[in-house]
Amino acid sequence: MGFLTVLRKMKQKEKEMRILMLGLDNAGKTTILKRFNGERIDTISPTLGFNIKTLEHRDYKLNMWDVGGQKSLRSYWRNYFECTDGLIWVVDSADKRRLDDCRAELFTLLKEERLAGATLLVFANKQDLPGAFSATELQEILELAKIKTHHWKIIWCSAVTGENLLSGIDWLIDDIAARIFTLD
Amino acid sequence: MQERSDKLTTSLNKRELERKLDIEKKLEGKQQLIAEHEQLEYFTKSFNEKRIAVENALKSSSSVDVVDLPKHFDTIYKSILMLQKYGASSKIFLRMYDVERCHQTVHELTVRTRELEENLIPKKKFGFKNKKPNITDLNGRSEDVVDYAAPHQSYEESICGFENRKNETLIMQKSDVYKNDVVLQNIENCLIKLYGTPSTLHLNHVRNCLILSGPVSTSIFAEYCNDLKMAIACQQLRLHSSSDIHIYLHVTSRAIMEDCNNILIAPYNFKYDSLKEDFVTAGLDQNINNWTSVDDFNWLNLQKKSPNWSILQEHERISDWDNFTLPCGKFPD
Numbered sequence: 001m002g003f004l005t006v007l008r009k010m011k012q013k014e015k016e017m018r019i020l021m022l023g024l025d026n027a028g029k030t031t032i033l034k035r036f037n038g039e040r041i042d043t044i045s046p047t048l049g050f051n052i053k054t055l056e057h058r059d060y061k062l063n064m065w066d067v068g069g070q071k072s073l074r075s076y077w078r079n080y081f082e083c084t085d086g087l088i089w090v091v092d093s094a095d096k097r098r099l100d101d102c103r104a105e106l107f108t109l110l111k112e113e114r115l116a117g118a119t120l121l122v123f124a125n126k127q128d129l130p131g132a133f134s135a136t137e138l139q140e141i142l143e144l145a146k147i148k149t150h151h152w153k154i155i156w157c158s159a160v161t162g163e164n165l166l167s168g169i170d171w172l173i174d175d176i177a178a179r180i181f182t183l184d
Numbered sequence: 185m186q187e188r189s190d191k192l193t194t195s196l197n198k199r200e201l202e203r204k205l206d207i208e209k210k211l212e213g214k215q216q217l218i219a220e221h222e223q224l225e226y227f228t229k230s231f232n233e234k235r236i237a238v239e240n241a242l243k244s245s246s247s248v249d250v251v252d253l254p255k256h257f258d259t260i261y262k263s264i265l266m267l268q269k270y271g272a273s274s275k276i277f278l279r280m281y282d283v284e285r286c287h288q289t290v291h292e293l294t295v296r297t298r299e300l301e302e303n304l305i306p307k308k309k310f311g312f313k314n315k316k317p318n319i320t321d322l323n324g325r326s327e328d329v330v331d332y333a334a335p336h337q338s339y340e341e342s343i344c345g346f347e348n349r350k351n352e353t354l355i356m357q358k359s360d361v362y363k364n365d366v367v368l369q370n371i372e373n374c375l376i377k378l379y380g381t382p383s384t385l386h387l388n389h390v391r392n393c394l395i396l397s398g399p400v401s402t403s404i405f406a407e408y409c410n411d412l413k414m415a416i417a418c419q420q421l422r423l424h425s426s427s428d429i430h431i432y433l434h435v436t437s438r439a440i441m442e443d444c445n446n447i448l449i450a451p452y453n454f455k456y457d458s459l460k461e462d463f464v465t466a467g468l469d470q471n472i473n474n475w476t477s478v479d480d481f482n483w484l485n486l487q488k489k490s491p492n493w494s495i496l497q498e499h500e501r502i503s504d505w506d507n508f509t510l511p512c513g514k515f516p517d
């Protein structure tokens with residue numbers, strides 16, 4: 001039995017998933033994580049390193065990794081790629097000026113071999129802001145249709161109001177589960 | 185003879201036509217008035233219905249199971265958001281008075297909901313295991329090459345804020361900025377005053393300006409800014425690729441900077457009538473101000489303080505913004 005098979009078997013028993021949250025700084029990654037976990041969101045600082053949280057949701061144990069997105073931290077992202085089942089890419093839908101940057105970073109990431117096979121959920125966050133692009137507009141701007149290497153979906157949400165976070169996470173879990181836990 | 189009668193008919197016809205037009209015009213005006221009135225009445229009615237629904241939901245909170253409370257409050261926040269959007273989309277036919285009333289209602293509901301939420305929801309949610317967040321040690325940084333895709337410019341930008349301005353006084357009032365994402369872009373030699381509570385504030389390529397702002401609910405993101413003085417309040421301050429800035433700061437979580445230098449920090453000192461109220465509206469605690477703790481992402485040395493920022497000495501601080509002029513000269517009124 002190879003390493004991956006063992007890992008898969010272990011995961012299967014625990015129904016455990018490893019989820020990596022990335023995106024440009026200020027996108028709202030930490031806020032999403034805390035909101036989802038029912039914690040206060042008004043004391044969150046920009047992330048200097050990373051946060052890990054283990055949540056139980058439905059029957060699954062989710063290991064959520066939230067890594068800081070400042071320019072000077074992006075070169076460390078690769079330290080967190082290993083064994084990722086799901087990737088959540090968080091976008092500040094109202095930050096129109098940095099969408100090119102956002103797309104470039106996402107596509108660089110998707111070329112990573114170690115992320116191959118991970119399900120991609122794009123959260124079009126900050127939909128409570130009047131100036132936000134819709135998920136449909138973002139799908140086009142970020143050229144998501146070009147992604148052929150990963151299962152992906154874009155879902156709008158607001159970490160501040162909590163809207164739609166659950167449906168995003170649920171889609172991600174279902175997609176991953178269909179992939180790992182039905183294999184044998 | 186024939187000619188005369190023709191003329192007569194023509195002028196009669198003309199008069200008849202004018203008379204008809206006149207009646208139509210009056211009728212139209214009247215209908216317009218009625219329509220406006222009906223619209224306003226309809227708006228008031230459905231706005232109130234929505235408001236009452238939120239109030240009822242709030243009242244029912246105490247009987248909701250603790251486990252269901254986060255969801256319950258999410259639904260309430262969503263309804264308040266809908267209420268706000270409804271008000272905003274009806275702005276065209278609302279009078280100033282109505283607009284103010286809408287803001288007031290939305291504000292009151294938000295504050296009430298937040299208070300209730302804080303009272304009812306225990307800090308930790310059931311059913312989830314929390315691990316303490318870990319902080320990594322970041323040493324030995326390396327360069328990464330990013331393959332930048334071609335820029336995309338086909339999306340029309342309509343912003344809330346100011347763009348491409350020079351030598352002006354730029355002011356936004358409460359209702360202009362409330363819950364909005366405000367942008368200041370390509371601005372030089374301007375005096376900028378934002379009264380009220382934006383949701384977020386972006387500064388991009390702003391030079392030699394004075395910026396005074398009320399409390400911003402979430403983050404302020406500034407990039408490529410130089411020679412500024414600003415008094416700002418926010419949850420997070422994120423400063424990038426900027427230099428020579430004096431910041432009079434109120435920050436409830438933390439300020440960070442990256443690729444910045446000569447940043448001088450002092451405590452927030454912009455004052456206006458409804459400031460206290462605005463702190464509440466923005467959801468910021470006026471008693472918590474971490475203005476002295478700035479993280480410099482280019483200086484991850486915990487033993488020594490970053491040379492890129494320091495505290496502005498008390499005797500160098502400006503206390504009266506009303507009589508302040510920028511080095512470039514006077515502002516137009």
Ligand SMILES: Nc1nc2c(ncn2[C@@H]2O[C@H](COP(=O)(O)OP(=O)(O)OP(=O)(O)O)[C@@H](O)[C@H]2O)c(=O)[nH]1
Pocket residue numbers: 023024025026027028029030031032044045046047048067068069070090125126127128129157158159160161383384401402403419420
């Ligand atoms: N209006 C609005 N603001 C949001 C939303 N989500 C996050 N924010 C705000 O955006 C700012 C940045 O959020 P963070 O969660 O710290 O962002 P991050 O992606 O973790 O940033 P880094 O840690 O620097 O990578 C905070 O001030 C949040 O309150 C949202 O849905 N709507």
Ligand SMILES: [Mg+2]
Pocket residue numbers: 029030031045046047066067068069
């Ligand atoms: Mg973060």
